[in-house]
Amino acid sequence: MSKKHLVFIINPKSGVDREKAIKSAIDATLDHEQYSHELVHSEYAKHGIVLAKEAAAKGAYAVVAVGGDGSVNDIANGLNGSDTALAIIPKGSGNGTARTLGIPLEINAALQVINKGNIIKMDIAFANERLFISNAGVAFDALIAKKFAKSVRRGIMMYSWLVTKYMWLYKERNFDIIVDGKALKERAFIACVCNMQQFGYNFKIAPQADWTDGLFDVIIIRRFPKILGGMLVLRAMTGTITKSPYVTFMRAKEVSISNPVLKLMQTDGDAHECASTIHFKMKPAAQKVIVP
Numbered sequence: 001m002s003k004k005h006l007v008f009i010i011n012p013k014s015g016v017d018r019e020k021a022i023k024s025a026i027d028a029t030l031d032h033e034q035y036s037h038e039l040v041h042s043e044y045a046k047h048g049i050v051l052a053k054e055a056a057a058k059g060a061y062a063v064v065a066v067g068g069d070g071s072v073n074d075i076a077n078g079l080n081g082s083d084t085a086l087a088i089i090p091k092g093s094g095n096g097t098a099r100t101l102g103i104p105l106e107i108n109a110a111l112q113v114i115n116k117g118n119i120i121k122m123d124i125a126f127a128n129e130r131l132f133i134s135n136a137g138v139a140f141d142a143l144i145a146k147k148f149a150k151s152v153r154r155g156i157m158m159y160s161w162l163v164t165k166y167m168w169l170y171k172e173r174n175f176d177i178i179v180d181g182k183a184l185k186e187r188a189f190i191a192c193v194c195n196m197q198q199f200g201y202n203f204k205i206a207p208q209a210d211w212t213d214g215l216f217d218v219i220i221i222r223r224f225p226k227i228l229g230g231m232l233v234l235r236a237m238t239g240t241i242t243k244s245p246y247v248t249f250m251r252a253k254e255v256s257i258s259n260p261v262l263k264l265m266q267t268d269g270d271a272h273e274c275a276s277t278i279h280f281k282m283k284p285a286a287q288k289v290i291v292p
Helices: 016-029 047-057 069-079 096-101 107-116 140-150 156-169 226-237
Strands: 004-010 035-041 062-067 085-090 119-127 130-132 135-137 173-179 182-194 198-200 216-222 247-252 254-258 264-267 270-273 277-290
Touching: 004 016, 004 047, 004 069, 016 035, 016 107, 047 062, 047 069, 062 069, 069 085, 069 096, 069 130, 069 270, 085 096, 085 107, 096 198, 130 264, 135 140, 140 156, 140 182, 140 264, 140 270, 156 226, 173 216, 182 254
Parallel strands: 004 035, 004 062, 062 085, 085 277
Antiparallel strands: 119 130, 119 277, 135 182, 135 264, 173 182, 173 254, 182 216, 216 247, 254 277, 264 270
């Protein structure tokens, strides 16, 4: 019986010591009776997309994203339209996708998930044809994604500091939003279209989101007294943010958000330029993923 082939895609920026630990864990924990494997390295931004496409074209059983939400997004982009499964060894900062899917953050435990090989088909989403699998936003979260990407320091302390600093400085914007044909006007602090539950660090922006239901969870956080920001964070950490009086929660198959001066958005935590109108569409059950 031939072995199933895994391709691990590693970002060399993770460091020599971390890479040694990953290789050691693979040697010790991966089920070598079931799987053959190879390790490849991304060498530049978005190289993971190219590497994942190549692995899928060669018939890989699964491509393992060794990294954070950005790395997972790259691999999902590369696998789009193929029959190759996505697997994750979480090695990022927030690891929102892995946390939502229940994948352990510890290397050996994540490898055991791969060994068990339980596969589901998850939804993938598009924002003006740009693929994302977790969430996309056009307001405060996009600003924080941009600032966090430029930060030398990583981790929850830096993320929390940026959120606290810019929460007081950020000016809400008026958005025209269409949710399954229903037009809304909202002055929003956050306007987030979600397939999965969290930004990362267990900050659950859409705690009821189901990545297999073919629907977006649309979360609008309206203008609120900034002194209450801590309460909103607490609600997000405890999975109750949709119960806040400042939050509007909707489910939809298609969404569009527009603002004449909109120029920045984030998809899966990656901040980038965007058009003034963004159309969100869902592609149900489009990607195989290995989960617990």
